[in-house]
Amino acid sequence: MHNARGTTHEAYCVEREALSMKQFQVPRPPDDALRDMLASLMDKGKVGGVFALAQTGENSYSYALITDKKLLDHIVPTLPLMPANAGKMVSRLTMLEPVKTPIAVIMRPCELRALFELVKLEQARLDNLLFISYTCGGVLEMKTAKDGLQLKLEEYWKQVKTGGVSEDMRDSCRVCENFVPTGADITLTLVGNDNGKQTTVQVNSEKGEEFLAGLSYELTEAGPELEALDSMRKKRAEQKPDVFGQFAAEELGMAGLTALFGRCIGCHACGRACPVCYCSSCHFEAAENEFDPSTLETELTNRGALRLPTGTLYYQIGRLFHVSISCVGCGMCSDVCPVDIPVASLFAKLAGSVQGMFGYVSGRDAEEKIPTSTFEMEELEEIGA
Secondary structure, three states, X not given: OOOOOOHHHHHHHHHHHHOOOEEEEEOOOHHHHHHHHHHHHHHOOOOOEEEEEEEEEOOEEEEEEEOOHHHHHHEOOOOXXXXXXXXXXXXXXHOOOOOOOOEEEXXXXXXXXXXXXXXHOOOOOOXXXXXXXXXXXXXXXXXXXXXXXXXXXXXXXXXXXXXXXXXXXXXXXXXXXOOOOOOOOEEEOOOOOXXXXXXXXXXXXXXXXXXXXXXXXXXXXXXXOOXXXXXXXXXXXXXXXXXXXXXXXXXXXXXXXXXXXXXXXXOOHHXXXXXXXXXXXXXXHOHHXXXXXXXXXXXXXXXXXXXXXXXXXXXXXXXXXXHOOOOOOOOHXXXXXXXXXXXXXXHHXXXXXXXXXXXXXXXXXOOOOOHHHOOOOOOOHHHHO
16 A cells, blocks of 8 residues: 655655765856856767756746757756746657757756656656756746846845745745755755855766766765755745645535636636646547537526536546646646636645655656556555445
8 A cells, every 4th residue: 555654754765865965066156057067068068958947038038948059148047937847848859759869958846757747657758868956946926027036036045045935936836845856867956055156066866977977076975954955844834824724625615616716717728837737638628528509508598697618617626636646736827827716726735635645746756656557456445444
């Protein structure tokens, strides 16, 4: 049987192990340190391209695949914005076949976990990818990119340095306790460091060491300071009553869900932005899912009125069942919702319960099978008793 009680502890142990490998210091801010490292990797022919967040114009940011070293000046990998989930973007690059030339991929922990879930769902491949990530302070809502970003960054980095929680972050980030990457080859330990002056880089795998071999970095065996990580985890746990308080169990019946999703306009933006809403053909967008005239007439006869567009509650509940076991809590669904439904907060709360039943952390390990794809005779005995 999957051990629900061991989930948090096991993930925490993996995290500590991942952060006690070799490391080196770079006397430059994180983005500058990454640009230098990536330029050196490209110079030596170790990678043929870089996938990272880039500034593409004034107040405009997107993920980019870069093969021209001169364009590395545009990347801003640690800027706390997520215009899309990078795991989904890398899935699109590798779904049909693996990349032939090694690529350095820089993504946040939840994005890396999303990619690992997509690998399990046969939607992505990991061949020839060097994964670089960092201890994550969370991301700001995308609307911040065009309104007051620079004013909020100072406070954001102050909280990252002390292991605090910025109130301007996505709600899903405020409660996320999986902010340390466990599948990265190279990790920047941003939390707890003065990132304006220097960058601490952890090398977590043999692949990471092989890629960095021959570069001018002196590796040491020293582990990182974990006090700030512990502080951030504690403070994020303290945010849960505030973020999840609106979803009390007694309020999640049909009446509560109808009220919550009552302003859904049926745009399906949340599903399109979700990295683990992976179906190539969505049932909720199929022609047979539409109300035909005779059905509309029957509903109007029976009820006297009909809310349009139809099926919005059905869509939201269906998606909740569909992705809860693989949800990584990235918050993309809420960030793209045009009517500000707290989709991500509800999904994160229920996904935590569902994954907890199976002792499963989505994307923790690319080799770990999704519980719903396996069968164990003694699984969930307490429910069947």
